[in-house]
Structures are given as C-alpha cells and as structure tokens.
Amino acid sequence: MPNRPPRRRGRTALLIAAAAVLGIVAGTATGYAVQADRAPTPLPMLAQPGLAYPAKSLPKGKEPEPLSAEEDSQVRTDGDLRKLLLKRPAGARESTEAGAADGWLSLDEYARDFEEPGFMFEDLAGAGFRRAAGASWEQGEYRETEIVLVQFRPSMSLGAGSHALMQQGYMHASWRGAGNTGDPIKGSSNGRYYVYDVKREAGYLPQYRARAIAQRGDVMFDIHIYDTEPISKKDIRTLAERxxxxx
Structure with a gap:
C-alpha cells in the first residue's frame, strides 16, 4: 500500500478544537458561580500550646539573677574595653606606640596604622566600627609588643570576623605578610599566629616580627611583637591564648 501524504488540518478539526476550548471556559465559569453561592468553609482551629512564661510578672525580689560575665561574654565586652587588654608584664616599660595615652584609639587613629588608611577607614566604618583600645610595652633593649582590640556594632556583616579574616588573608604573602599560613590559636575557631622571616637591610639591625589575629564575638584582636632578636612561636602563641x- 502506497504511503499516504500527511493530512492537512482542515476546517472541521479547527471547529472541534474551538468547541473544546469553549467547553472548558464555560465549565470553569460555572464552577466559580457555584462556589460563590456556597457558604465559606470555616478553617480548623490552630494548635496553640500553653504559654511558657507566667501570665503575671514575678513579684519584686523574685526575678532571676542577670547572667554573669562568665556566662555571657557581652557583659564583659560592653564595659570598659581597655580592661580586657592584657596587662603589662612585670619589668616591662610602658609605651604609647599603640595609640593615645589613655588607651583609646579613634577610627582615624586605627586606620592610619595600615598601608592604605583611606580604604581602611571606609571599610571599617561600613562594617560597623564601634571602638578600639590599645596597649603597648617595651622589654629588653629593642623588643616591643602592641595589642589592639577592635569592637564592632551588631550587624549582618559580622564586622569583627570579617576584619580578622581580611587581615589573615594576605599574611601568607611574603611581600605584605609573614610569608606563611601561620598556626591555629588554641581555643579559637578562626585565630592564627605568625612568625615572619627576618628582614635585613644594609646599615640596620635585623628586624624580627610576629603577629596574632583572632576574633571572639564582636571583638577582634591584633597582636604584634617586634625585636632585633629572633621571636619564638611560643612567645606570640602564649600572648594570643592569654x-x-x-x-
């Protein structure tokens, strides 16, 4: 049997299709009309467990004690931030290299310690910089230690953690950082400490350096040690952990 050519879609097929569409539309309209004449079906009751708090306030003297500093770290960090800085070791000499003599650093003062202070100023301000406190001291002939605590306001950007990670981000580069990935700080989820390669320049004493960066809650800390003698990992690690x- 010879193959038949494909049939063309004639007028009859189009009329049947149009009638089918009209039938669907008419049926939908009828369904809406019937539904509109019916009374609304009430929704089931929502399950509501008993309230977990008392209906009335507790009498005076029966209120629970506020959380202590050991139970809530924000109790500590909302106070005088300078009191959270490590104390100057016995025998060390006081230095003001880490900022103002009263221990506080403004946003401008802190930003000026970076290679690109303008960029850092804008970045910190956008991240919710709240305040900073610093301390520094000198030991021996040339060793100097600096500690800075930087606190951020609560926000979606998690400023303290972001700032700490940004500083750690370039530490592996030898031209801007320590030239290594550092070692984790015990007790911290993101803290690391670093010992730099010695820097030598003709006519100058050798320069040794170590750094530690970590964040806890809304505060990050940045510790630096400078010396003309080698700095051990133990020295910077101990400071960071304390x-x-x-x-």
Missing part, C-alpha cells in the same frame, strides 16, 4: 581568654 588575650583570647579575656574576651
């Missing part, structure tokens, strides 16, 4: 315990 500072973390105070936050």
């Amino acid at each position: 500072q973390l315990e105070r936050l």
Whole structure:
C-alpha cells in the first residue's frame, strides 16, 4: 500500500478544537458561580500550646539573677574595653606606640596604622566600627609588643570576623605578610599566629616580627611583637591564648 501524504488540518478539526476550548471556559465559569453561592468553609482551629512564661510578672525580689560575665561574654565586652587588654608584664616599660595615652584609639587613629588608611577607614566604618583600645610595652633593649582590640556594632556583616579574616588573608604573602599560613590559636575557631622571616637591610639591625589575629564575638584582636632578636612561636602563641581568654 502506497504511503499516504500527511493530512492537512482542515476546517472541521479547527471547529472541534474551538468547541473544546469553549467547553472548558464555560465549565470553569460555572464552577466559580457555584462556589460563590456556597457558604465559606470555616478553617480548623490552630494548635496553640500553653504559654511558657507566667501570665503575671514575678513579684519584686523574685526575678532571676542577670547572667554573669562568665556566662555571657557581652557583659564583659560592653564595659570598659581597655580592661580586657592584657596587662603589662612585670619589668616591662610602658609605651604609647599603640595609640593615645589613655588607651583609646579613634577610627582615624586605627586606620592610619595600615598601608592604605583611606580604604581602611571606609571599610571599617561600613562594617560597623564601634571602638578600639590599645596597649603597648617595651622589654629588653629593642623588643616591643602592641595589642589592639577592635569592637564592632551588631550587624549582618559580622564586622569583627570579617576584619580578622581580611587581615589573615594576605599574611601568607611574603611581600605584605609573614610569608606563611601561620598556626591555629588554641581555643579559637578562626585565630592564627605568625612568625615572619627576618628582614635585613644594609646599615640596620635585623628586624624580627610576629603577629596574632583572632576574633571572639564582636571583638577582634591584633597582636604584634617586634625585636632585633629572633621571636619564638611560643612567645606570640602564649600572648594570643592569654588575650583570647579575656574576651
């Protein structure tokens, strides 16, 4: 049997299709009309467990005690931030290199310590910079230690954590950082400490440096040690762990 050519879609098929569409539209309209004449169906009752708090306020003297500083770290960090800085070791000499003599650093003062102060000023302000406190001291002939605590306001950007990670981000580069990935700080989820390679320049004493960066809650800390003698990992690690315990 020879193959038949495909049939064309004639007028009859189009009329049948149009009638089918009209039938669907008419049926939908009728359904809406019937539904509109019916009384609304009430929704089932929502399950509501008993309230977990008392209906009346507790009598005076029966209120629960506020959380202590050990139970809520914000109790500590909302106070005088300077009191959370490590104390100057016995025998060390006081220095004011980390900022103002009263221990506070303004946003401008803190931003000026970076290679690009303008960029850092805008970045910190946008991240919710709240305040900063610093301390520094000198030991021996040339060793100097600086500690800065930077606190941020609560926000979606998690300013303290972001700032700490940004500083750690370039530490692996030898031209801007320590040239290594550092080591984790015990007790911290994101803290690391670093020992730099010695820097030598003709006519100058060798320069040794170590740094520790970590964040806890809305506060991050940045510790620097400078010396003309080698700095051990233990020296910077111990400082970092002790500072973390105070936050």
